Amino acid sequence: MNKVFLLLGANLGNPTMQLAKALEKIESQVGKIEACSSLYESEAWGVTDQPKFLNQVALISTSLSPLDVLDKVQAIENDLGRIRISKWGARVIDIDILYFNHDCIQHERLIVPHPYMPDRRFVLVPLAEVAPFFKHPKLGITTNDLLAQCEDNLTVHPYNPNDNNAIQAD
Template identity: 55%
Template sequence: MNKIFILLGTNLGDRLRQLLRAKQALEKQVGEILMASSIYETAAWGVEDQPAFLNQVILIKSGLSPMDCLNRTQQIESDLGRVRLKKWGQRAIDIDLLYFNDEIVNYPNLIIPHPFISERRFTLAPLAEIAPDYIHPVYKKNNVYLLHNCKDELPVKKISNDEPYRH
């Protein structure tokens, strides 16, 4: 079984409900959620003139390949109302594959580890919460090290725990 770290993000509509709906869909279509970080409210990154995001990292156990996982997560995004109008723009849901086991994947439409992990505090804070010692397969540094050395200064605030997924 593969272990996949996934970042969820949303800044439109009922954000908490969108995260819940995404997790439910991922459990049905991708695999079992083993762990979930707290939920963080974060400033928009890339295109900053938009509402704040809720972000969360989950760990899923799945038998899917990286490409099958990407295809399913993109379908879930579409099903939950994601419309791709502008890169890094507002969205009902965003599902990013961060790590896939300790593999390095480089396809035209899929790069794992996610190429912006080390540049985004909104990704690293929840990732370091649930996988502090996980070693980035390219940088050979753990998530806590990457977080402490991240140059992103946008605010990231923990707003709630996700108790159902704490094991």
Template identity: 55%
Template sequence: MITKNIVFLLLGSNLGERLQVLRSAVELIEEQIGQIKSASSVYETAPWGVLDQPAFLNQVIELQTVLDPEEVLRIILAIEQELGRVRYERWGARVIDIDILYFQDLILDSARLTIPHPRLHERRFTLAPLAEIAPDFIHPVFHKSSAQLLAVCTDNSEVKLFS
């Protein structure tokens, strides 16, 4: 029997047709990586890091895949490029950003990839949609649930449901 890994991804967009870009990313992820099990609501969020840029739309999806973390990373980078991502500056404006938040309860720190995402516990725009679909998922390093991490998050950036 093939083992299917549970993966949580964060999608973000603040350039172009933001909602359509997120929808296209979700379709490509399901086609190329694995079956989506759940998806959070879409949230409009203040920029983080570089503040002088448009607001983001963010969404967290949970999926199952038979792929390994490096292969998932390779595919999401290709999807970002296909959807028009150009990397100008760290935390700058972008058509699409896809981050691996969790890969099962794996702890990985390689030159190309760190899992769990090293700053997910600091970012309300990540924790709000994550806690919506996986409030009881336990962070393998901090041993706290998504809901607990959100409750103690010191990031006061605006995160609101997108209508």
């Protein structure tokens, strides 16, 4: 079985519901969810003039190939209403492949490990919850070490729906 780390994110509509629906579809169409991080709220990265994001990392066991996983998660995004308008823009759901086993994949449709992962706290914080000692196959250092070295200063914190400043469902 292949082990795949996925990052899920959403900042439009009802992000908590969309992430939950995405996980249901991943389990039924991609493979067994072995571990899942808590939900984390973060400021938008890249294009900052947009709502905060909710993010979560899931570890999946699957018999699918990397490109088959990509096709499945993109179909799930489409099913949940994802429209690709702008890079790093607001979205109802985003599912990225962070790692596929310890493989390094350089394909026109897929680069693994995810190339921006070391630069993004919103990826590393939930990934550290699920796999703190997983070693990046190119850099040879753990998730905890990547997080310690990350220069991204955007706020990432556990999601608390009762916080008055938290993301609210539409």
